[in-house]
Amino acid sequence: MLRFGIISTAKIGRELVVPAIQDAENCVVTAIASRDLAKAREMADRFSVPHAFGSYEEMLASDKIDAVYIPLPTSQHVEWTIKAADAGKHVLCEKPIALKAAEIDGLIAARDRNKVLITEAYMVTYAPVWLKVRSLISDGAIGRLQHVQGVFTYFNRDPGNMRNIPELGGGALPDIGVYPTIATRFATGKEPQRVQAVTRRDPEFGTDIYSSVKADFGDFELSFYIATQLANRQAMVFHGTDGFIEVKSPFNADRWGAEEIELTNRGHNESTIFRFPDSRQYKREAEAIARAAMGENEEVVTLESSKLNQAFIDAIYRASEKDGWEAV
Numbered sequence: 347m348l349r350f351g352i353i354s355t356a357k358i359g360r361e362l363v364v365p366a367i368q369d370a371e372n373c374v375v376t377a378i379a380s381r382d383l384a385k386a387r388e389m390a391d392r393f394s395v396p397h398a399f400g401s402y403e404e405m406l407a408s409d410k411i412d413a414v415y416i417p418l419p420t421s422q423h424v425e426w427t428i429k430a431a432d433a434g435k436h437v438l439c440e441k442p443i444a445l446k447a448a449e450i451d452g453l454i455a456a457r458d459r460n461k462v463l464i465t466e467a468y469m470v471t472y473a474p475v476w477l478k479v480r481s482l483i484s485d486g487a488i489g490r491l492q493h494v495q496g497v498f499t500y501f502n503r504d505p506g507n508m509r510n511i512p513e514l515g516g517g518a519l520p521d522i523g524v525y526p527t528i529a530t531r532f533a534t535g536k537e538p539q540r541v542q543a544v545t546r547r548d549p550e551f552g553t554d555i556y557s558s559v560k561a562d563f564g565d566f567e568l569s570f571y572i573a574t575q576l577a578n579r580q581a582m583v584f585h586g587t588d589g590f591i592e593v594k595s596p597f598n599a600d601r602w603g604a605e606e607i608e609l610t611n612r613g614h615n616e617s618t619i620f621r622f623p624d625s626r627q628y629k630r631e632a633e634a635i636a637r638a639a640m641g642e643n644e645e646v647v648t649l650e651s652s653k654l655n656q657a658f659i660d661a662i663y664r665a666s667e668k669d670g671w672e673a674v
Contacts, residue, residue: 348636351377351411353402355389359417364393366628373636379405406433419508420515424449431456436463436639442520447657454649463639466652468528472634473627478620480533489588496526496570496582510551517553518574519659525597526570527658536563538658538674545666559662588612599627
């Protein structure tokens, strides 16, 4: 069993990741750390976790854990990932693992010198839905892929929420823009060459709240928009010469709609629906990472892939400041 320690009592850990690790077959949460020991103990008691620590450093020094999950504000991801790796712990860090692609070089160096696993928490890459999408595309189910469309929006104007605080790494692109990018790259195995983009910022918060993006992948195009101040919507469509694949609730599986894929043929007179009830993508993510950390041959999100995805986001920001194409 891979023993996880959780750095902070953040909501995503409480509601999604910690229950998933506890439900997994090959890993377990053995410690919670917070800068407030009472909060750490409260969360530890809630999940029957045996150890609580009043500082992150104390937990990293402990022999009670083998790995850490980091759901801290984005601006702290690089710092604590490196500290955890230097303490000899494997790391699962929430996305985005960094705010600039160049910062990931330091994480790669920390991984290599400490011989630990460091991976970014893109749960979609472990989900049966996305494995099926990848398989359908590679098997030619839609012919030659020509266009991918995506959207991910929600509404949040809470000034105290980290997504609306620039100093904490807030913004729509770091929070949700990374999903259409990673999903397209994962499903197709292709990388973008250049991008065009329009981005708007909130005049009060200063964070980016909307982006419309067009990306050239050579063989096909990706167009998507994301927003943090629009009505909730998620969708991804892969359109080929012989048909198209529509992914329902593509990122928050079974929370914003049915967890399913619809494959429609060229004539739009035949469709097949693939359903994935209760796929528990966070549980699958935890189990895959535990296997990889314990030396098994398992596909996980590498830091090299994370750097490519962040380079895509970096290029979108640059493209938003100019007319025309920006190289990735």
